[in-house]
Amino acid sequence: MTAPMEQPDGPIPEAEEPAATSPIRLAAAVIAVVVVGLIGLLALGGSDLGAEPNNTLGKRVPLVQGMPIVPGSSVNDVGEPIAYSIDAKAGEWTLINFFATWCVGCIVEHPELVELEAWGAANNLGIVAVVFDDPDTEAITEFFAERGGSWPVLRSPRSAIDFQIAQIPESFLVAPSGLVVEHYIGGLTASEVQDTIQELTS
Numbered sequence: 165m166t167a168p169m170e171q172p173d174g175p176i177p178e179a180e181e182p183a184a185t186s187p188i189r190l191a192a193a194v195i196a197v198v199v200v201g202l203i204g205l206l207a208l209g210g211s212d213l214g215a216e217p218n219n220t221l222g223k224r225v226p227l228v229q230g231m232p233i234v235p236g237s238s239v240n241d242v243g244e245p246i247a248y249s250i251d252a253k254a255g256e257w258t259l260i261n262f263f264a265t266w267c268v269g270c271i272v273e274h275p276e277l278v279e280l281e282a283w284g285a286a287n288n289l290g291i292v293a294v295v296f297d298d299p300d301t302e303a304i305t306e307f308f309a310e311r312g313g314s315w316p317v318l319r320s321p322r323s324a325i326d327f328q329i330a331q332i333p334e335s336f337l338v339a340p341s342g343l344v345v346e347h348y349i350g351g352l353t354a355s356e357v358q359d360t361i362q363e364l365t366s
Contacts, residue, residue, distance in 0.1 A: 218328050218347050225250055225338045226326035228260060228292060230318035233301050234308050248292060248316040250338070257289040257361055258338040262329050264298035265307045270333045273351035278312045280354040288340070289361065291315035294323050296332050339364065 220226065229249040240246050250258060261277060263270040281291055292315055295304060304317060327336060337346035337360060346360050 220327055220336065220344045221347055223344060224342050225258075225260075225336070225344050226323065227251070228294065228318070228320055228323050230320045232316040233295070233319055234305050234317040248318055250292070253290060253338075254342055255340045257284070257287075257340060259284075259289065259291045259335055259357060260323075260327070260338065261291060261293045261335045262296045262324065262327070262332050263293055264296050264332055265300065265303045266298060267296075267332050269351045271311075273333050274307075274311050274313065276352060276354045277315075280357055281313060281315055283354060283358060287358075287361070289357075293317045294320050296324055296329060337361075 227250060229247065229251075231247050232245055235245075250260075259277075259280065263273075265271075277291060280289070284290060291313075293313075295317065298304060308314075308317065327334075331349070333348075333351050335348040335352055336344050337348070337357060339345045345364060346357075348356065
């Protein structure tokens with residue numbers, strides 16, 4: 165006869181369950197992924213974060229004015245800086261470009277603006293740049309020295325609010341009448357602006 169198995173003294177230990185993931189750690193990981201994604205989108209520029217449609221189209225252009233911060237970008241005959249005002253540009257086409265030196269999309273777009281400036285000299289088009297969230301004036305000056313462009317560069321924080329800027333680069337085309345006729349989200353090309361002007365003047 166087989167002897168009965170002896171039962172161990174005391175309670176039988178239960179099998180250990182795998183440790184559950186800490187809710188705090190899980191939440192932190194999710195937040196980290198979201199933050200990294202947003203930083204990448206903002207750095208590249210031209211991302212659409214679900215902003216509502218811009219309501220400046222078809223309306224009179226909001227006031228854009230200020231003293232140029234890049235030396236030589238807007239001077240008189242003796243080399244003195246000239247204060248810029250969009251009101252003084254009535255009768256001309258104007259492209260208002262919001263940018264920053266840290267914006268990758270702005271860097272990619274810049275050669276198109278340089279080309280557009282050259283074309284605009286013979287086609288009644290001027291460009292003005294408005295700095296967006298970029299406090300380093302020296303970096304802005306170097307940006308234009310390295311990449312070209314002689315249009316006025318302004319600091320006008322109110323303009324970002326008036327134009328409802330959600331991401332950069334972002335640009336607005338103003339007709340000689342003073343009405344905003346086109347809104348470019350993300351990097352634009354010179355041909356896009358040229359085509360718009362030619363369509364509206366044909």
